[in-house]
Amino acid sequence: MTELSHVVFEDINAVPLEQLNPARRDRFANATELPVFERLRREDPVHYTPESEFGPYWSLTLWDDIRAVGSNHRDFTSTENIDLKSIEEKINLEAALQALGHKRRKNVGFITMDPPEHTKHRKAVTPGMGPASLARMEPVLRERAGIILDGLPIGAPFDWVDKVSKELTATVLATLFDFPFEERRKLTFWSDMLMCEPGRGPVKSWEHKAEETIKCYQAFEALWEKRRNEPPTHDLISMLAHHPETCDMTLDEFRGTIVLLIIGGNDTTRNTISGSLYWLDKYPQEFAKLKANPKLVMSMVSETLRFQTPISFMSRVANRDVEIRxxxxxxGDRVLMWYLSGNRDASAIEDPDTFCIDRDRARRHLSFGVGVHACIGSRVAEMQLSVIWEEILKRFSRINVLGEPERNYSNFLHGFENLNVIIPKG
Structure with missing residues (x-):
């Protein structure tokens, strides 16, 4: 594989700690972010960045501190958003939405609620992610995964992100929402539109982003009206429309919940599908283990979730003064829980910088979060990832990665824009 020839490497240890901005997006795009967090874990595990394009914020980089804050919703609230947008982004998007006659409101999906409101809204969709739902979904997902894989070109390069990761994720989302299957790729497209800034992903301009955001809202509001006038079914929209705690939710709450479910159902799984293939190519001895023992699939999935860490961080705001270390x-201070750093913390994970698919306690990672906001769709994601790899191993003995991927220009989503591969003939 080729290395990152376009990257200008910096001596991160030469940067004064008080000037270190761990959320700088270019490092994530260049795959040079990990040394920043290695230094912070060693020298300043509770680090303050007083000035940045995102405003001031704290960074937690050790496993124990991340778990402690993530589990403490009383002292650290989610109601002030869980990501990190620049001031410029907020202003530009608000202006673009207002120009279209749409007032931008605060995102009030249940991930940006605290108990008891969070508990009520989360409870409404929990059955859609539970054992009965997984049992219904698994055979459908396996069949569609097989169709995706059987349609891949052999002996010719293609983009794994587009042909497999996005396609499978769109299939699962369409199933969960009972969204028109022939329009499933709108779901991954809208997820990209919601998360990217102009010039990144499919976003051409702030006006383009605003237009597609409104189209997404309108499509799901139409589904909401349809489902609330029909008998209850097993899809997530119907569950929200008929549950006593959410049937009268406000429009802002509904939109926030849909954004959460689209993005949460897309990016974690999509980036892990791509990341698993990338790291198995980087560690061929681990791919050999997997082919020799397909029962390691679930362990490999968990190790990829740790090693790739598809969501880099979650953010909280302090409800009161708190001392940490x-x-x-x-x-009022913003605190970032850097999951990708906690997942490389040697005090919690043995030999954390090695990708090992038969690691003891492989599911011990932070990638699904902790506390009341732990990922509601974690079991769906694990099933999806396990099924696709079980079906890959039935069909292909090798998939070769062709050079380095283009990475997300994002400090939040930790994944790939593309991943060029080839399945050898024979």
Missing amino acids: GKNIRQ
Whole structure:
């Protein structure tokens, strides 16, 4: 495989700690972010960035601190958003939406609620992610995964992200929402539109982003009206429309919940499908283990979730003054829990910088979060990832990665825009 020839490497240890901005997006795009977090874990695990394009924020980089804050919704609220947008982004998107006659409101999906409101809204869709739902979904997903894989070209290069990762994720989302299957790729497209800035992904301009955001809202609002006038079914929209705690939710709450479900159902799984193939190519001895023992699929999936960490962080805001490792976090301060750093913390994970698919306690990672906001779709994601790899191993003995992928220009989504591969003939 070729290396990252376009990257200008910096001596991260030469940057004064007080000037270190761990959320700088270019490092994530260039795959040079991990040394930043290695230094912070060693020298300043509760780190304050006083000035950045995102405003001031704290960074937690150790496993124990991330778990402690993630489990403490009383002192650290989610109601002030869980990502990290620049001031410029917020202003530009609001102006673009207003120009279209749409006032931008606060995202109030249940991930940006605290208990008890969070508990009520989350409960409404929990059955859609539970054992009975998984049992209904698994044979459909397996059949569609087989169709995707059987349609791949042999002996010719193609983009794994587009042909497999996006396609499978769109299939699962369409199934969960009972969204028109022939329009399934709108779901991954809208996820990209919601998460990218102009010039990145499919977003051409702030006006383009605003237009597609409104189209997404309108499509799901139409589904909501349809489902609430029909008998209850097993899809997530119907569950929200008929559950007593959510049937009267506000329009803003509904939109926020849909955004959460689209993005949450897309990016974690999509980036892990791509990441698993990338890292198995980087570690051929691990691919050999997997082919020799397909029962390692679930362990490999968990190790990829840790090693790739598809969501880099989650953000909270302090409800009161709190001290962590001698640092005084003030009420109103933003705190980032860097999952991708906690997943490389040697005090919690043995030999954390090695990709090992038969690792003991492989499911011990932070990639699904902790506490009341732990990922509601974690079991769906694991099933999806396991099924696709079980079906891959039935069909292909080798899939070769052709050079380095283009990575997301994002400090939040930790994955690939593309991944060129070839399935050898014979």
